[in-house]
Amino acid sequence: MKVVLIGVGQAGGKITQALAEYDYEMGFDAVQGALAVNTAEADLQALDIDTLLIGRDRVKGHGVGGDNELGAQIMEEEATEVMNELDGRITSKAEGLVIVAGLGGGTGSGGAPMLARELNRIYDIPVYVLGVLPGRNEGSIYQANAGRSLKTVVREADSTILIDNDAWHATDESVEEGFDTINQNIAQRVGLLLAAGEVIDGVAESVVDSSEVINTLRPGGIASIGYASVAAAEDSADNVNNITSATRNALLAGTSLPNAVDADTALLVIAGDPDRISRKGVERARSWVEDETGSLEVRGGDFPLDTERLAALILLGGVERSHRIDEFLDRAREAHKQANEPSPNPNEAFDNEELDDLF
Ligand code: GDP
Structure with a gap:
């Protein structure tokens, strides 16, 4: 299945690059183009694929610092630039567009659902999101961000393929140490899936066709x-x-x-x-x-x-009714609630008679 990949944010860019490299090394030719979009210049400089910096006026290349509402706004404001950059890459051969992002951060979390909406407006081919869910041990801001992002991305994308950051790293690695392992695993598995839908010369008829990948994703919602x-x-x-x-x-x-x-x-x-x-x-x-x-x-x-x-x-x-998703959404809701509760007044801790104020 021929696709164009658009990585949004840090995780999105790294995974997009891993996928493009895997596809190239295996000679599959399923990846027709790969672009990394970010508000953080340093993250883009670390990549070897084509890149586009957005939000320069707003955040001066320093990223959105986990503010996914800002990530969504910047993507909306600069959607035309992103579309222009993609124009020559999305040829008539492309059968799908895949937006890749970590859903727990800022740029990818907010940018991916917004970009899905914009791409769906313009292109007739399906727009998928390959989204990474934060692991259980990542902080509550990641859980809350990912919850809101997931809800919106499921609404905007034709299907959302989810990767839980707890799923594919070795047990003795922390999530951070495991990023490279996880990214390699994502590249291999998603890379094989995309390549499986490619026509291969001279082999039996029982090979998979890209329409079978598309039809399997057709119910929308969440895929794994x-x-x-x-x-x-x-x-x-x-x-x-x-x-x-x-x-x-x-x-x-x-x-x-x-x-x-x-x-x-x-x-x-x-x-x-x-x-x-x-x-x-x-x-x-x-x-x-x-x-x-x-x-x-x-x-x-x-x-x-x-x-x-x-x-x-x-x-x-169509795995959205699974226990795993319910469990994640509970975590995200709880984190979102906590983040929006007024923080207690620190002076209350000292509210007693035994210590006198200095003045
Ligand atoms: P952004 O640049 O603002 O979009 O933020 P990030 O892409 O860093 O998103 C943060 C989320 O992505 C967190 O849940 C991280 O655990 C996860 N993440 C960051 N880098 C990687 C990576 O290389 N691989 C994977 N699998 N997850 C990552």
Whole structure:
């Protein structure tokens, strides 16, 4: 599936670059263009992809400091500049636009939903947001920002693929240490998904088509992505269980929104050497996904890859009613409430007779 990526904010820019690099290194050619937009000049200077600084008049290249309302305003005011910059990059080949952002910060949190609205006004192709949710241990401002951003982004985007920052980092790493690992994991999984929808010459008909990715995302709302790989036997007949176990791991342990399994739609892609892919394994895995997700719309296909492993990649559409999202929204609401409560008067702490004021 040919896409143009627009990273907004720091996380958005870094993940966009990781995705563009992965796509280039693998030779997939799904990423047609990549642009990073930010209000913070230093964050853009750290990137190797094309960049656009916005909000110079307002914040002088210093960023919005976690103020996502300002992030949204700046994006609205400078939408024309962003559109102009994108103009030559969004060609007739593009089948989708993907805005990438961390939802807990300021520029991406406010800018992503605003940009989704502006792009949807102009382009007929779907506008998706690839959004990063703050991990549980990130501060309450991140949770509150992400809650408001998520609510708005779901309204404005055709679908929002969510990555929980707690999902894909090694257990011994803090979220910050894990950013590179997480970004690499996002690049690989989303990169494979986009590439899976590409036409590949000379292979079996059971390959995935970009329309299947688009149809899986069609219910809108929130989507998630899961992945797992296993060592494969040489003979496809010996890989029935390998395919089902990769699929189980992808859905039960490898998704970008842990424990979000109920879904409206699903797409199961089995990636690997076509000679090792067992049709029986694929059929079993697919019906297991139907049972587990409760979805009556499970699509599937192969993705030929030159590797000795077999991987299962799952895209779930319409997961917003999951426990994981409820839990996050509770966190965000609580943080938002706290942020808006009047702070206690510090003098009240000294309101007693035992200590006399100095004067
Ligand atoms: P912005 O520049 O104002 O949009 O703010 P950030 O992009 O730094 O957004 C902050 C949120 O993104 C927080 O929840 C961070 O944990 C997360 N974040 C920042 N950098 C990265 C990154 O490189 N990778 C990932 N996965 N998350 C990040």
